[in-house]
Amino acid sequence: MIPASFDYHRPKSTPEALAILGQYGDDARVVAGGHSLIPMMKLRMAQPSHLVDLRSIPELKGIRIDGTTIVIGAMTTQAELLGSAQLTAAVPILHEAALQIADPQVRYMGTLGGNVANGDPGNDMPAVMQCLDASYRVTGKTGSRSIKARAFYKSAYVTALNSGEIVTAIEIPVPPGKHGYSYDKLKRKIGDYATAAAAVMMTVSGGKVQTCAIALTNLGPTPIYCAQASAAIVGSGLDTAAITAAAGAAGALMAPSPDGRGTVQFRTSVGGVMIGRALQRAYQRATA
Amino acid sequence: MAKSAIKLKINGAEVEALVEPRTLLVHFLREQQMLTGTHIGCETSHCGVCTVDLNGMSVKSCTIFAIQADGADVITIEGMANADGTLHALQEGFRQMHGLQCGFCTPGMILRAHRLLKENPNPTEAEIRMGIAGNLCRCTGYQNIVKAIQHAAAKLGGREYLEAAE
Ligand SMILES: Cc1cc2nc3c(=O)[nH]c(=O)nc-3n(C[C@H](O)[C@H](O)[C@H](O)COP(=O)(O)OP(=O)(O)OC[C@H]3O[C@@H](n4cnc5c(N)ncnc54)[C@H](O)[C@@H]3O)c2cc1C
Ligand code: FES
Ligand code: FES
Numbered sequence: 001m002i003p004a005s006f007d008y009h010r011p012k013s014t015p016e017a018l019a020i021l022g023q024y025g026d027d028a029r030v031v032a033g034g035h036s037l038i039p040m041m042k043l044r045m046a047q048p049s050h051l052v053d054l055r056s057i058p059e060l061k062g063i064r065i066d067g068t069t070i071v072i073g074a075m076t077t078q079a080e081l082l083g084s085a086q087l088t089a090a091v092p093i094l095h096e097a098a099l100q101i102a103d104p105q106v107r108y109m110g111t112l113g114g115n116v117a118n119g120d121p122g123n124d125m126p127a128v129m130q131c132l133d134a135s136y137r138v139t140g141k142t143g144s145r146s147i148k149a150r151a152f153y154k155s156a157y158v159t160a161l162n163s164g165e166i167v168t169a170i171e172i173p174v175p176p177g178k179h180g181y182s183y184d185k186l187k188r189k190i191g192d193y194a195t196a197a198a199a200v201m202m203t204v205s206g207g208k209v210q211t212c213a214i215a216l217t218n219l220g221p222t223p224i225y226c227a228q229a230s231a232a233i234v235g236s237g238l239d240t241a242a243i244t245a246a247a248g249a250a251g252a253l254m255a256p257s258p259d260g261r262g263t264v265q266f267r268t269s270v271g272g273v274m275i276g277r278a279l280q281r282a283y284q285r286a287t288a
Numbered sequence: 289m290a291k292s293a294i295k296l297k298i299n300g301a302e303v304e305a306l307v308e309p310r311t312l313l314v315h316f317l318r319e320q321q322m323l324t325g326t327h328i329g330c331e332t333s334h335c336g337v338c339t340v341d342l343n344g345m346s347v348k349s350c351t352i353f354a355i356q357a358d359g360a361d362v363i364t365i366e367g368m369a370n371a372d373g374t375l376h377a378l379q380e381g382f383r384q385m386h387g388l389q390c391g392f393c394t395p396g397m398i399l400r401a402h403r404l405l406k407e408n409p410n411p412t413e414a415e416i417r418m419g420i421a422g423n424l425c426r427c428t429g430y431q432n433i434v435k436a437i438q439h440a441a442a443k444l445g446g447r448e449y450l451e452a453a454e
Contacts, residue, residue, distance in 0.1 A: 001331045008292065008309035008355050038351050039333050041310075051309070053356060079345070103422025105336060105400070108345035109352070190421040191334055 003041035010053045014060070014139060014168060017052055021164045022141050024050045030166055032075060032114035035106050036123075060113070060168060063087050070172040071137075074113025079104070081112060090174055093181035093199065097128045100185045100197075113167045116149070119157040119222075122193030126153060127223040128183060130215040131199035134172040140165035153222035179203050180286025182278040185217065186270050188261065194218040195261040198274035204286040207237050214246065214278070219271045220255040229275070238283045246279065247272040294358040298323070299367025307354045313347075314338045316354035317364060325365035325395045329424070336423030339396035340364050346403040348422070365395035368402065377440040378402060386453040387436030389427035397423050401437045410441055 009028075011017040021028050029048035031037050032055075040046040054060055060075035063084050070090060072081070078098045081087060088095040101107060101115070101124050115125040116136060129136075129149035136147050141164055152160045161167070175181075185197035197217035203210045212233040216224040229250040236242035256267040291306040298321060307316055317323045317340070329337035331350055338350045341363035368376045378398045381387060388394045397420060404411060404419040411419060416434050425433060431454045442449035 002312070002315075003310045005308065005310055008353070010358075034353075034356070035333065035351055038353070042331070055356065103336070104404075104419060105339060105346050105348045105422040106333070108347060 001042040003038070004044060004047040006047075006049050006051045008051050008053065010056050012056050014057055014166070017054060017057060017166060018139065018141055018164065020050070020052050021166070026163055028052055030054055032111040032117075033077060033109040034114075035102075035110040036114060036118045036120060054113075054166070065090060065174065068174050070174055072112055072170045072172070074117075074167045074169055075111050076113070078102075078107035078110050078112070078115070082107065091132065091172060091181075093128060093132070093183055093201065096181070097124050097183040097185075097199065100124060100183065100187075103191050106191070112170055116152075116170060117159065117161060117167045119153065119159045120193075121156055121221055121223065122218050123223075124183070124185065124194065124197060124217050127197065127215040127217040127225075128199045129170065129172070130223055130225040131201050131213045132172050132175070133213065134170055136167050137169040137171055138165050139168050144168070146171065149223075150225045156221040175201060176203055178286070180282035180284065182281035182285070184274045184278040184281065186274060193261075196256070196267050196271040196274050198271070198278040200275075200278040200282040202233075202279075202282040202286050204283060207287070209233050209236055209238060209242075209283070212279075212282075214250060214275060216250065216254065216271060216275075218256065218261075219267065220253070221257075224250070224253050226250040226253060233279065238279060243276050243279055247275045250275055292355055294355055296357050296359060297361045299363055305354075309353060309355050311354045312350055313340070313342075313352045313354045313357050313362075314349035316357075317349060317362075320354075323364050323366050327392060327395060329392070334424070335393075335396075336400065336420075337393050337396040339399045339423065341399050341403055344403070344406075346400045346422075363399065363402070365398060368398060376402075377443040378405075378437070380443065381436040381439035381449075382433075384453070385432050385436040385439050385451075387428065387433045393423060393425040393427075397425065397433055401440065405437070405441055405444060409445060411437075413438070 009020050028050035030052045061073045064071050081098045115123050134149045147160050180202040183199050186195045194217045199215045201213045212230045214226040214230045229246040232245040254268045295304045327337040329335035333351045340349045439449040
């Protein structure tokens with residue numbers, strides 16, 4: 001499997017990358033870890049004539065906690081996320097989710113920016129970012145803007161990113177010190193995308209849920225932030241009725257495609273199970 | 289298609305070469321450098337037989353272009369044996385513990401295990417299994433691969449490994 005020919009560029013700064021993208025327009029594509037794009041190029045489902053490699057741009061790397069915001073450079077790899085004790089202490093759901101992505105080799109190369117910008121409904125980080133209410137810092141010729149993860153995904157592989165723009169960083173509001181979290185993913189084997197997965201963040205006080213956010217992976221053409229389901233949980237002591245109400249509200253938003261992972265009915269049903277498990281684990285952790 | 293010059297280190301030796309940008313690292317290693325120890329299995333980033341060590345990371349060489357390895361430090365199975373020709377502890381472990389049958393997955397397994405032991409010199413069985421989750425073996429059932437890596441970890445740590453192969 002040999003990809004179509006292309007010209008290779010390795011800019012050393014973001015402005016240089018933007019200039020190359022500006023010059024070649026839609027004939028150019030950025031490559032980050034390459035672990036979604038290169039397989040597509042080998043299948044010739046992607047045939048960019050210009051490949052702009054972001055790996056030598058230092059400002060796209062690194063993790064920094066900036067008061068109430070965690071800023072993660074787009075080129076930070078999944079392995080680097082897993083290796084950051086500071087990040088894991090502040091946002092443990094990132095560690096839990098990153099460990100469920102693919103295998104060690106893929107995690108050394110695959111980046112957070114590539115995972116969230118790709119737009120594949122199978123990617124795990126987009127739902128986690130919606131759950132955390134993260135924003136993506138995006139830079140183009142005309143300047144920089146910030147887009148909420150909850151508003152970024154339009155349909156499969158279609159995002160709010162304009163041609164010539166790159167994601168430079170992911171910005172996550174620091175969650176409260178004491179919170180519950182869970183990322184529950186059913187997959188057929190290591191290295192598989194989710195049959196269904198659910199991300200939950202929660203705070204609890206006096207046994208009652210104070211805040212809750214639920215988002216889903218691979219249960220539709222985009223990740224799904226479930227505002228109504230989250231609201232159904234708030235105020236409850238996470239009894240069965242609340243979980244059923246949340247799973248019901250979330251179920252109405254699910255539209256998975258039937259594939260080797262199962263029928264629509266099966267995947268939707270697994271989605272409900274993942275929500276139940278994630279809610280319960282998050283609650284336990286919040287009250288532990 | 290125009291070729292570009294790259295310069296990298298392979299198994300400690302400086303190499304300069306001309307590559308087409310679309311040449312995958314695994315094809316460069318096997319067909320231009322004649323280092324055929326790195327195998328090609330699935331070609332779809334799943335099986336791990338093409339794993340090499342690149343700048344201290346285990347990388348599937350079918351999923352990176354050779355041109356992206358410009359300036360990198362690459363280790364392949366050909367670079368694993370000790371300078372005096374004796375086997376590396378991992379090679380020794382695979383031999384003693386019958387960590388291979390057909391041997392097709394072995395170069396990738398050894399390169400992956402090499403990085404795993406650098407990062408975690410004394411892994412538990414569960415950590416080894418998670419650590420080699422990106423490498424498929426269709427022969428051994430993994431039992432003896434796990435033991436081979438434990439054997440190597442013991443040897444590198446100056447301990448004796450007393451388990452027998454299955
Ligand atoms: C065997 C295997 C199993 C996998 N399993 C999973 C899994 O279970 N869950 C999961 O989430 N992922 C999985 N992946 C995908 C992997 O996590 C990818 O690495 C990830 O989806 C994309 O990140 P990347 O850095 O490799 O991006 P690339 O492949 O380099 O890029 C992906 C896309 O995003 C664009 N892009 C990349 N970076 C930017 C940026 N900074 N700004 C704008 N656009 C950008 C590229 O142009 C391209 O269109 C798997 C991959 C493999 C090979
Ligand atoms: S040949 Fe590279 S992962 Fe299978
Ligand atoms: S020994 Fe045959 S594939 Fe592993």
